[in-house]
Amino acid sequence: MRKNKFWILLGVMILLSLGSQLLAQANRILTLSPTAQTSSIGNVMLPMMNPARNLFDKDMFSFSRVNWMPNIVDDMTYNFVSAERGEYGINVLFFNYGEQKIADIDGIIQGKFQPSSLVYGISYARKVSKFNLGLDAKIITHDLHTQKATGFVFGVGGYFPKVYKDLDVDVMVRNFGFAPKFGSWVSELPTSVNVAGTYPYKEWMFYGQFNKMKKHQTFGMGTSYNYKNMLWGKLGYYMDDMHELTYPTFGLDFKYDKYVIGMSYIYGDNTLPLGNTIRLTINLEL
Numbered sequence: 670m671r672k673n674k675f676w677i678l679l680g681v682m683i684l685l686s687l688g689s690q691l692l693a694q695a696n697r698i699l700t701l702s703p704t705a706q707t708s709s710i711g712n713v714m715l716p717m718m719n720p721a722r723n724l725f726d727k728d729m730f731s732f733s734r735v736n737w738m739p740n741i742v743d744d745m746t747y748n749f750v751s752a753e754r755g756e757y758g759i760n761v762l763f764f765n766y767g768e769q770k771i772a773d774i775d776g777i778i779q780g781k782f783q784p785s786s787l788v789y790g791i792s793y794a795r796k797v798s799k800f801n802l803g804l805d806a807k808i809i810t811h812d813l814h815t816q817k818a819t820g821f822v823f824g825v826g827g828y829f830p831k832v833y834k835d836l837d838v839d840v841m842v843r844n845f846g847f848a849p850k851f852g853s854w855v856s857e858l859p860t861s862v863n864v865a866g867t868y869p870y871k872e873w874m875f876y877g878q879f880n881k882m883k884k885h886q887t888f889g890m891g892t893s894y895n896y897k898n899m900l901w902g903k904l905g906y907y908m909d910d911m912h913e914l915t916y917p918t919f920g921l922d923f924k925y926d927k928y929v930i931g932m933s934y935i936y937g938d939n940t941l942p943l944g945n946t947i948r949l950t951i952n953l954e955l
Contacts, residue, residue, distance in 0.1 A: 709920020710891025
């Protein structure tokens, strides 16, 4: 199956003959769960990625890497680096779609190339009355061999602590703005409205998140168990109605001094493109 790379994701954008539809697929990297901590609890991202939480999060540097779709290809990678300091945050996402071959109409290989996407992001948080407001802005670029495209996307989030007893609520509108385009081909951004909740109970933390996109919706839920603030066991479940995806997730976080090492695993057989995906994240408290 590893030889059949061209059908996946992006074929990888084979290239512009499908124009904006493929660009929309490339833009979906904006929706991917970036770290082991978020992936392990059913892709519940807002409690960790909502810019409105910058004021509450610890100052931290984070690096994540994953071999994407390992059941299909062996050289597609997702890399994410972020840093938070006070109310500010920055992040960089690099997605490498792997080596692709260029063939003529007779199927004779003429060369190779490696398409990629790069996203630069900044965020800011401010306390407003009884809740926090967060803003983020991103520049997204797609490099598809002979063509390049650039777009600008934004997000607005709110963090509402102690809405009911110990229930915290996150709300965010993500990925709206100016979509990348090739000439007259304008891609579609994965704009979404997201609502998440977290609730602690003794050593447990419970998570849930609902995401509404233009044509479909997704839902994730998970839980974690904290053992003496040094080891966290995690599990979750994710559902995507349009792509008919459902899968369980698992993870472990281990803390040593100022370092937190996290690993997540998506369970699935060879029929699930994301099956057997392992994420590794290293966090350093600043």
